[in-house]
Amino acid sequence: xxxxxxxxxxxxxxxxxxxxxxxxxxxxxxxxxxxxxxxxxxxxxxxxxxxxxxxxxxxxxxxxxxxxxxxxxxxxxxxxxxxxxxxxxxxxxxxxxxxxxxxxxxxxxxxxxxxxxxxxxxxxxxxxx
Numbered sequence: 001x002x003x004x005x006x007x008x009x010x011x012x013x014x015x016x017x018x019x020x021x022x023x024x025x026x027x028x029x030x031x032x033x034x035x036x037x038x039x040x041x042x043x044x045x046x047x048x049x050x051x052x053x054x055x056x057x058x059x060x061x062x063x064x065x066x067x068x069x070x071x072x073x074x075x076x077x078x079x080x081x082x083x084x085x086x087x088x089x090x091x092x093x094x095x096x097x098x099x100x101x102x103x104x105x106x107x108x109x110x111x112x113x114x115x116x117x118x119x120x121x122x123x124x125x126x127x128x129x
Contacts (some may be wrong), residue, residue, distance in 0.1 A: 005051070005052070006052060007051075007052060007053070008046070008048070008052060008053045008054065008055050009054055009055070009077070009080065010054075010055035010057055011054065011055070011056060011057065011077060011080070011119075011121060012057050012058070012059070013056050013057070013058050013119040013121070014058060014118075014119055015058055015118075016034070016042075016043050016044060016045045016056040016057060016058035017034075017043070017045060017058075018118065019045070019056050019058075019117065019118065019119055020034070020045035020047045020056055022097065022117065022118065023047050023054065023056075023117075024047055025097070026090075026093055026094065026097060027082055027084070029047045029048050029049065029053075030047065030048075030049075031045055031046070031047055032046040032047065032048060032050075032053050033045075033046040034046065037057055041059055041060055042057055042058055042059040042060050043057075043058050043060070044056065044057045044058075054080065077121070078122065079114065079121070079122035079123060079124050080121065080122070080123050080124065081123075081124040081126060082123060082124070082125055082126070083126055083127070083128065084125055084126070084127050085127065085129060086127065086129075087104065087111050087112070087113070087125060087126070087127035090125050090127075091104070091113060091125070094115050094125070099115045099116070099117070100115065101113045101114070101115045101125075102114045102115065109128060110126050110127055110128040110129075111126070111127050112124055112125060112126040112127070113125055
């Protein structure tokens with residue numbers, strides 16, 4: 001049986017390039033692809049690994065906004081969870097990037113903390129080691 005895996009999540013951000021650069025720096029990810037969005041009204045960056053990624057979509061300035069359209073509504077999700085090998089190293093990197101991590105919580109199955117990035121998106125950092 002072939003395993004079903006999560007390939008990507010698409011989120012709307014203010015500046016796709018800046019968010020891509022920040023996430024690549026924090027999590028040692030790479031830009032897999034970037035270019036115009038399908039609708040021609042914005043720009044998209046795909047950042048992550050060879051297997052999974054975040055699609056960061058930013059509408060062009062003046063493209064309009066609607067609460068009914070998730071592609072023009074920022075923060076249209078609860079949080080993004082990222083598994084890391086060393087949570088203490090990641091907490092240091094998050095602080096060095098100018099963010100204030102929440103308290104670390106240690107409960108099954110692992111240790112974790114949360115922070116909000118420049119777009120106000122909550123990111124959960126978790127380690128199972």
